[in-house]
Amino acid sequence: MIYITGDCHADFRRFNTQNFPEQKEMTKDDCVIICGDFGGVWYDKGDSVYSREENWWLDWLESKLFTTLFVDGNHSNFDRLYSDEFEYSGWAGGKVQKIRNNVLHLLRGEVYEIEGLKFFTFGGASSHDIAGGIVDRYSPTYREDLKKADSTGLPYRINHLSWWEQELPSEEEMQHGLDTLKKYNYDVDFVVTHSPTASIIALLGEGLYEQDRLTKYLEGIKRKLKFKKWFSGHMHVNRQIFDNYLLLYEQIIRVH
Ligand SMILES: [Fe+2]
Numbered sequence: 001m002i003y004i005t006g007d008c009h010a011d012f013r014r015f016n017t018q019n020f021p022e023q024k025e026m027t028k029d030d031c032v033i034i035c036g037d038f039g040g041v042w043y044d045k046g047d048s049v050y051s052r053e054e055n056w057w058l059d060w061l062e063s064k065l066f067t068t069l070f071v072d073g074n075h076s077n078f079d080r081l082y083s084d085e086f087e088y089s090g091w092a093g094g095k096v097q098k099i100r101n102n103v104l105h106l107l108r109g110e111v112y113e114i115e116g117l118k119f120f121t122f123g124g125a126s127s128h129d130i131a132g133g134i135v136d137r138y139s140p141t142y143r144e145d146l147k148k149a150d151s152t153g154l155p156y157r158i159n160h161l162s163w164w165e166q167e168l169p170s171e172e173e174m175q176h177g178l179d180t181l182k183k184y185n186y187d188v189d190f191v192v193t194h195s196p197t198a199s200i201i202a203l204l205g206e207g208l209y210e211q212d213r214l215t216k217y218l219e220g221i222k223r224k225l226k227f228k229k230w231f232s233g234h235m236h237v238n239r240q241i242f243d244n245y246l247l248l249y250e251q252i253i254r255v256h
Contacts, residue, residue, distance in 0.1 A: 001030040001253040002114055004247030010039030026066040028102055029097055035233030035248050036073030036123055036194025041080050041099060062100040063069040071106050072123035073194040078164035108169055109177030111184055115256055118188040120178055124169050125195035125234045126212045132156030136162050154192055174217050191230040197222045200241060
């Protein structure tokens with residue numbers, strides 16, 4: 001069984017047995033995929049208070065009967081995801097990062113074959129809640145910058161604390177995705193991304209979400225790729241756009 005859902009932001013209550021009773025029939029061979037903004041790797045590693053809470057939830061997910069899979073989002077601590085804190089390993093024909101034995105980060109530009117179905121995955125997205133700017137945590141003027149940002153009354157984020165530039169992919173990651181798809185002759189079953197593609201943003205996101213190199217990159221792939229369904233998170237809505245495109249938030253739906 002394969003289920004899929006949208007952004008969690010570290011609130012995993014949707015996976016308790018009451019909300020998701022289907023799990024009673026599942027095993028570790030079955031999985032739930034999260035379309036980014038997983039939220040389980042968010043706080044500073046050295047933050048003992050929050051780390052305890054985060055580790056508790058990761059252990060809770062690990063104790064579940066199913067395997068948890070996620071692509072990264074924009075609300076992901078990339079200082080940690082891009083450090084050597086988590087071990088890399090091969091899984092279902094692709095490369096993953098092991099947050100726990102059965103809580104796996106699906107990487108950008110990989111294809112995984114799960115239950116005979118090919119999933120192309122690509123995390124990341126632009127943060128849109130930054131109208132008040134991005135304050136650099138390590139700047140000598142941090143305190144003043146913070147006060148200034150506070151005084152705008154607009155949402156702002158702090159570099160290395162609540163915002164990371166790796167929310168958008170590097171050239172290498174984008175090229176890796178294209179190379180992988182070429183190997184699969186641009187033919188997969190499902191696509192899982194955090195960011196929607198450019199045409200979806202144009203259709204629904206005007207004013208709040210903007211185009212960037214990732215939305216354009218994904219649109220280029222969408223036009224060329226043969227796929228059955230594309231799942232994205234990020235926009236915090238549950239909506240089917242076309243026959244083959246779904247935006248997911250709290251809903252958990254069965255893929256296979
Ligand atoms: Fe989100």
